Amino acid sequence: MEASAPRFGVAPLARTLLPAFSLALVLAAIATLNPFAISYMGFNLMLNLAIPIILATMAQLFVITGNDLDLSIGSFIGFVCCVAATWLTTDPLLGAGILLGSIIVYALLGALIHWRNLPSIVVTLGMSFVWQGLAVLVLPDPGGAAPEWLMTLMGFQPYFIPFPILAAIVVAAVTHFLLMGTSYGAILRASGGNAAAVARAGWSLLRIKMALFALAGLFGALSGLALIGITTSGDANIGSGYTLLAIAGVILGGGEFVGGRVSPIGAVMGALTLSLASSSLLTFMQVPPDWQVAANGAILIIVLAARALINRRKA
Amino acid sequence: MMGQLYSVGRNIEAKVMKFVSKALIVSLMGASLLAGAAHAATTDKKIALSNNYAGNSWRQAMLKSFESVGKKAVADKVVAKVDVFTTADRAVPTQAAQIQNLILQRYNAIVLNASSPSALNGAVRQACSAGIIVVSFDSIVTEPCAWRITVDYNAMGRQQVAELARLQPKGGNLLEIRGLAGTSTDAKIHGGITEGLKNYPQFKVVRSVTGDWDQTTAQKNISAVLPSLPPIVGVVSQGGDGYGAAQAFAAARKPRPTIMLGNRQDELAWWQQQKQDGYRTWSASISPGISSFAFWVAQQILDGKPVPKDITIPYLAFTQENFEAELKAIPKGGVASKDYTQAGAIAIITKK
Structure with a gap:
């Protein structure tokens, strides 16, 4: 626990404003490099693959709220994609059943972690191979087709506001309400802050852990569905990059690894910043090919380091 | 409302662009007839390579081949711009996002070594509907609007x-x-x-x-x-x-x-x-120079030439008699490669 960090005042404010600031900075850079990108179509193209990243970040956020880490969310998303590209299309009832079942598995993992007091990193690392293996079993060769309704949904073009931005606002509002606006949300966050006090007040820590992991499973499943709606076809290795992106999104958005201190709105902006910085900005900067991979890493470090710098100065 | 306005605007823009480019093509054709060049239709075109992995000698040689042939094509005024893009990780969504950003960079053609045969189809379709030519090679995509170049x-x-x-x-x-x-x-x-x-x-x-x-x-x-x-x-x-x-x-x-x-x-x-x-x-x-072949395929399509959607190119083989001559040309730790010239590529495309 950081006893020195003030509960109210400048630091929490900076923590909320920083994600917005980084996002504005990345957008400004993109607008200078490629003005054509700042348009309805531009935002659609730049951000539609940010939707699954945002949802994955939310899944990770729930796990981090309870002082845990989920290293399996990426391969879980891959598994959901494979189920969606096969059974959900051919036999919607079976597909939906499997997805529901996998969310229950997530809740049971939470129970296992609480019951045996296991480190979540170890349990979820193991599960990442299980999900990966199941994904390969479901879809041995890349292919399959996403359900029609999912592709229609992800291709939705509302008036004025590009769909990815609309989706980001909805996800931010819903998760903010869940964690910040309800009394059980406060209990969930408190379980990461001071679990003993929550238990003494009569709340079941087991149930809290199960709820957090079930929420992670739910948002992971939504992320997989969004992803397959965009790519239209599956691949067992599709989600591998999302585990670390999701963690980085939560942290960039002002969350802390411990203490139940998370910010859903910040995390949504963090995920948006990450996906813009690591893809659009890099493409528009026209870095020489030999330096592109390193430049991507450098951008991520700069964006994440800004947070640490501001936090330290204010605290 | 804005969406409608936007699409109306885009329509007008497209019509104007079409007129301008037609005028440009006509005038360029006149100019090239005088100059005797044969690349009138593609001198103003931009071609990008989208690649998902650069970590072995084969991929390195593949990138080099595309770059050197592309640079020469720009110098010879065959095309306006040739750029190479490699994603930072091998993940499929990263490359899908890269393709979407290349659409926004208004490339006329995207040459693609794909991280997945199927999971890039959404992005490839978006590129096609934006009027961009997509040519996949080596690891190809199944989306029907793209061209596919493979080795036998x-x-x-x-x-x-x-x-x-x-x-x-x-x-x-x-x-x-x-x-x-x-x-x-x-x-x-x-x-x-x-x-x-x-x-x-x-x-x-x-x-x-x-x-x-x-x-x-x-x-x-x-x-x-x-x-x-x-x-x-x-x-x-x-x-x-x-x-x-x-x-x-x-x-x-x-x-x-x-x-x-x-x-x-x-x-x-x-x-x-x-x-x-x-x-x-x-x-x-397989010769890493397949990337330079894919470049010429994209150029030929942009030039309006009929190009079949599936093209198979021969593999590169060496025998007891000729391998030592080739060995001298390969950098240490590298792999034998053969850059394609435009004429060489056209010969394979039209052979059927």
Whole structure:
């Protein structure tokens, strides 16, 4: 626990404003490099693959709220994609059943972690191979087709506001309400802050852990569905990059690894910043090919380091 | 409302652009008739390469080939701009996002070595509907609007067995080295080898190991099984694994079999050493220069030429007689490559 960090005042404010600031900075850079990108179509193209990243970040956020880490969310998303590209299309009832079942598995993992007091990193690392293996079993060769309704949904073009931005606002509002606006949300966050006090007040820590992991499973499943709606076809290795992106999104958005201190709105902006910085900005900067991979890493470090710098100065 | 306004605006813009580009083409055609150049329709076009991995010698050579041919095409005023993009990780969504950003950069054609045959289809379709030509090569995509350039891997596998039969007419036990599991390339080469073996019943594959097209992996996995194997006369492989196989046999003090090689510099250098006591073998692989071929395919399509959607190009093979000349040209740790010229590419495209 950081006893020195003030509960109210400048630091929490900076923590909320920083994600917005980084996002504005990345957008400004993109607008200078490629003005054509700042348009309805531009935002659609730049951000539609940010939707699954945002949802994955939310899944990770729930796990981090309870002082845990989920290293399996990426391969879980891959598994959901494979189920969606096969059974959900051919036999919607079976597909939906499997997805529901996998969310229950997530809740049971939470129970296992609480019951045996296991480190979540170890349990979820193991599960990442299980999900990966199941994904390969479901879809041995890349292919399959996403359900029609999912592709229609992800291709939705509302008036004025590009769909990815609309989706980001909805996800931010819903998760903010869940964690910040309800009394059980406060209990969930408190379980990461001071679990003993929550238990003494009569709340079941087991149930809290199960709820957090079930929420992670739910948002992971939504992320997989969004992803397959965009790519239209599956691949067992599709989600591998999302585990670390999701963690980085939560942290960039002002969350802390411990203490139940998370910010859903910040995390949504963090995920948006990450996906813009690591893809659009890099493409528009026209870095020489030999330096592109390193430049991507450098951008991520700069964006994440800004947070640490501001936090330290204010605290 | 804004969406409608936007699309109306886009329509007008498109019409104006069409008129301007038509006028431009007409005037350029006039100019080129005077100048005698033949690339009127593509001088103002931009072509991008989207690549998802750069971590081995083959991919490095592939990028170099595209870059050097592209640079020359820009200098010769065949096209306006050629850029190379590699994603930071091998993940599929990263490359899908990259393609979407290339659409926003208004490239006229995207040449693509895909991270997944199917999961990039959404992004590829978006590019196609934005009027962008998509040409996939090596690891191709299944989306029908894209062009697909592949190497005849099946023929490469069959030819390996035929060459082996020429070098080891009496036949015997074979060891097969497989590539990265689950990839279409591995399946096709293996299929070719299996088909080829049907014609030569004197050979029998006694064991197959995974080499992942990587010398170290091949050496490790072969070393593990060698002690349990009967005498081996030949090794059929997929390229990038032959030198590792040779090392494994040498380390186990087993007699040196006829190892089919895959055009890597270390493999050909080993061949040159062994040649001194009369060792004979054969080497074949896909040329990284396939990227330069894909570049010319994109240029030809932009030029309005009819190009079939599926094109197969020959693999690159070397024999006892000509491998040493090639070896001199390959950088240390590299792989034999052949850059395509525009004329060379057109010859293959129109051959059918």
